[in-house]
Amino acid sequence: MSAYDPHRLVNLAAMSLVRDEALAISSLEYLPMELYPPLFMAAFSGRHSETLKAMVQAWPFARLPLGGLMQKPHQGTIQAVLDGLDVLLAQKVHPRRCKLRVLDLRNTGQDFWNMWSGDMDHVPSSSLMAPVAEDMSQTKHPLTPLVVYIELCLKTKTSIKFLTYLLRWVEQRKGSMHLCCKKIKIISRSKENIKKILSMVKLNCVQEVELSLTQKLSTLAKFASLLGKMRNVQRLLLSPIHGSVAGEQDHQALVQFTSQILRLQYLRDLRMEGPSFLEGRLNQMLRCLKTSLYNISITNCLLTESDLTHLSQCWNICQLKGLNLNGVTLTNFHPELLQVLLEKVAGTLEELDLNLCGIMDSHLMAILPVLSSCSQLRVLSLCGNLISMTVLKSLLRHTDRLSALSLELYPAPRESYSSLGILHQERLAQLKAELWEFLTDLGRPRKICVSPSPCPHCGDDMCDHLSPSA
Numbered sequence: 495m496s497a498y499d500p501h502r503l504v505n506l507a508a509m510s511l512v513r514d515e516a517l518a519i520s521s522l523e524y525l526p527m528e529l530y531p532p533l534f535m536a537a538f539s540g541r542h543s544e545t546l547k548a549m550v551q552a553w554p555f556a557r558l559p560l561g562g563l564m565q566k567p568h569q570g571t572i573q574a575v576l577d578g579l580d581v582l583l584a585q586k587v588h589p590r591r592c593k594l595r596v597l598d599l600r601n602t603g604q605d606f607w608n609m610w611s612g613d614m615d616h617v618p619s620s621s622l623m624a625p626v627a628e629d630m631s632q633t634k635h636p637l638t639p640l641v642v643y644i645e646l647c648l649k650t651k652t653s654i655k656f657l658t659y660l661l662r663w664v665e666q667r668k669g670s671m672h673l674c675c676k677k678i679k680i681i682s683r684s685k686e687n688i689k690k691i692l693s694m695v696k697l698n699c700v701q702e703v704e705l706s707l708t709q710k711l712s713t714l715a716k717f718a719s720l721l722g723k724m725r726n727v728q729r730l731l732l733s734p735i736h737g738s739v740a741g742e743q744d745h746q747a748l749v750q751f752t753s754q755i756l757r758l759q760y761l762r763d764l765r766m767e768g769p770s771f772l773e774g775r776l777n778q779m780l781r782c783l784k785t786s787l788y789n790i791s792i793t794n795c796l797l798t799e800s801d802l803t804h805l806s807q808c809w810n811i812c813q814l815k816g817l818n819l820n821g822v823t824l825t826n827f828h829p830e831l832l833q834v835l836l837e838k839v840a841g842t843l844e845e846l847d848l849n850l851c852g853i854m855d856s857h858l859m860a861i862l863p864v865l866s867s868c869s870q871l872r873v874l875s876l877c878g879n880l881i882s883m884t885v886l887k888s889l890l891r892h893t894d895r896l897s898a899l900s901l902e903l904y905p906a907p908r909e910s911y912s913s914l915g916i917l918h919q920e921r922l923a924q925l926k927a928e929l930w931e932f933l934t935d936l937g938r939p940r941k942i943c944v945s946p947s948p949c950p951h952c953g954d955d956m957c958d959h960l961s962p963s964a
Contacts, residue, residue: 496630496633496905500633503689504663505567506788508532508533508535508536509536509540509747511533511834512536512537512538512540512542512545513540515542515544515545518533518537518545518548519544519545519548520592520666522548522549522552523552523591527555530549530554530555531551531606531607533545533549534546534549535563535607537549537561538571539563539883541568541570541571541713542676542850543570543571543573543574543577544574546571546574546575546578547574547575547577547578547581548578550574550577550578550579550580550582550594551578551581551589551592551594552589552591553592553593553594554591554592554593555593555594556593556594556595556596556608557594557595557596557598558575558594558596558597558598558611559598559600559601559602559606559607560572560575560597560598560599561598561599561600561601561634561643561644561645562602562604562606562607563607564599564601569656569659571746572660575597576663579640582594582665583640583667583670583671583849586940587926594640595640595641596640596641596642596643597640597641597642597643597676597695598643599642599643599644600643600645600677600916601645612934619623629892638671639669639670639671639672639793640670640671641671641672641674642671642672642673642674643674643675643676644660644673644674644723645675645676645677645679645680646675646676646678646679646680646691646692646695647679648678648679648680648681648687648688648691649681649713649892651684652942654684654687654688654691654823656689657877658687658690658691660738661673661691661695662694663693665694666852673695673696674696674699674702675695675696675699675700676699676700676702677700677701677702677703677704678692678695678700678702678703678724679703679704679706680704680705680706680717681701681706685716688717689720689880692720697720697723697724698724698725698726699721699726700724700726700727700732701726701727701760702727702728702729702730702731703721703724703727703729703730703731704731704733704911705717705733706731706733706734710735710907711735711744711747711748711751711771712743712744712747714735714747714751715746715747715748715750715751717964718750718753718754719754721751721754721755721758722753722754722757722758723757724758725757725758725759725760726760726954727758727760727761727766728760728762728763729761729762729763730758730760730761730763730764730765730768731766731767732765732766732767733765733766733767733768734767734769734794735766735768735769735770735771736766738781744771746837748775748778752778752779752781752782753782755779755782755783756782756784757915758785759784759785760785761783761784761785761787762784762785762786762787762788762789763787763788763789763790763816764787764789764791765790765791765793765818766788766790766791766792766793766795767791767793768793768794768795769792769795769798770795771800772795772797772801773795773796773797773801774798774800774801776792776797776801776804776805777800777801777804780804780805780808780810783808785808785810785814786809786810786811786813787810787811787813787814787815787817788813788815789814789815789816789818789845790805790811790814790816790817790818791816791817791818791820791847792816792818792819792822793820793821793822794820794821794822795821795822796822796823797822799827799831802824802827802832802835803831803834804836805835806831806835806837806838811838811839812839813842814837814838814839814842814843815842815845815870816843816844816845816846817839817843817845817846817847818836818847819843819847819848820847820848820849820850820851820875820901821849821851822851822852823851823852824848824851824852824853825851825852825853825854826841827857829856829857829859829860829861831856831859831862832860832861833860833861833863836864836865836868837937838866839868840867840868841868841869841870842870843868843870843875844870844871844872844873844898845871845872846868846871846873846874847873847905848874848875848876848877849875849876849877849878849879850877850878850879851878851879852879852880853876853880853881853882854879854880854884855881855882858876858879858881858885858889859885859888862888862889862892863892865889865892865893866892866893866895866896868896869896870898870900871893871896871898871899871920872898872899872900872901872902873899873900874899874901874902874903875901875902875903876889876903876904876905877903877904877905877945877947878905878947879905880905880908880909880918881904881905881907881908882908883908883909883925883928886904886907886929887932890929890932890933890936891936892940894936894938894940899940900941901941902940902941902942902943903942903943903945904942904943904944904945905944905945905946906922906944906945906946907922907925907944908923909921909925910922910925910946922946926944929942929944
């Protein structure tokens with residue numbers, strides 16, 4: 495940071511001003527709008543309630559992205575903001591400077607605060623002017639009533655208590671406020687608290703749901719009716735779900751859950767982590783889908799050959815962009831099954847994750863022709879599978895024509911291991927050098943990762959990148 499940094503000086507001035515709350519409040523009418531964000535951040539971090547209350551009533555932007563400052567909500571500071579809103583809503587004529595129409599409590603808005611605080615390293619160039627442009631457009635078309643955006647994360651008793659208080663506060667002012675909740679994440683096991691909170695939310699506004707409490711199918715079934723009311727859900731994540739469909743009770747629970755999936759007419763992204771109940775019953779789940787999926791993820795579970803056949807025959811995957819079967823063992827499956835599945839999605843597929851699937855040379859050789867026709871493929875991950883050096887080279891040759899392919903994650907060649915399955919680092923280094931030469935001969939610059947363990951974001955210390963020049 496240079497000796498003269500205007501942003502640094504502004505932040506220091508804001509921290510100095512906020513120490514004298516009476517002076518800070520009396521200065522609001524004359525402050526340039528550029529000083530409001532740093533002053534608000536100083537007041538929020540210092541828990542200066544009266545200053546926060548006054549600033550809300552004079553906020554010169556259409557949106558207050560409070561969620562970006564609420565990593566650990568403090569009820570006193572949040573209450574000050576709500577008190578300021580109460581004063582604002584009670585006024586028949588809003589203050590001249592106040593443009594506030596949206597209170598955003600989602601974990602977003604960091605770009606807004608970073609920009610005004612001078613932390614430009616964390617602000618994408620495309621968003622540098624976004625807060626100002628957005629606020630100018632919304633000022634011309636003010637929203638009525640005031641909109642409150644929120645994401646529900648039902649995890650701890652503290653978070654549930656805070657959300658209960660907040661939702662009740664909004665409910666009591668429903669004539670002048672509109673609550674919009676598009677994302678719900680449920681981790682808590684307190685069913686009564688969860689149902690109480692969800693009863694205060696307009697479930698048809700929800701677009702993304704993550705259920706991480708469903709350790710049993712019967713538990714999932716108890717939330718099925720609530721899920722069915724979220725008819726605009728586009729993304730559904732379930733994890734993990736233990737236990738197979740053993741008896742009549744489990745069968746009824748599965749029917750109860752899948753019957754509600756029928757109501758999700760906008761579902762595009764379905765992700766299931768460890769859904770052991772699906773073994774031999776994937777078709778029952780697929781039949782309930784009423785839309786074309788863009789992404790499907792079924793991971794860390796057992797599937798049958800008939801499950802994979804039903805998936806390849808399902809009309810819902812004709813526009814699929816992402817396919818993730820990480821941890822689904824395909825070792826004993828007929829190699830052509832995976833080929834048929836990929837043929838169905840070759841025209842649209844962008845991401846393919848087959849990590850830890852027990853894929854061997856025969857499986858990979860069967861899909862090489864169809865892989866080379868996946869013209870939209872951007873990400874290909876095959877880590878944790880046992881593939882020979884010869885077949886790995888063949889894979890690189892077949893995928894060389896895929897110009898969109900930008901992230902390639904491959905396993906260490908089978909020849910890197912001893913007969914006892916022990917990895918030999920020196921041998922692996924030799925094989926990587928051989929692959930580097932092979933890529934150089936192919937002629938097109940590529941960046942691939944070859945690792946003995948899955949490396950989804952190239953963060954593994956054992957992952958080397960091969961990137962020959964053209």
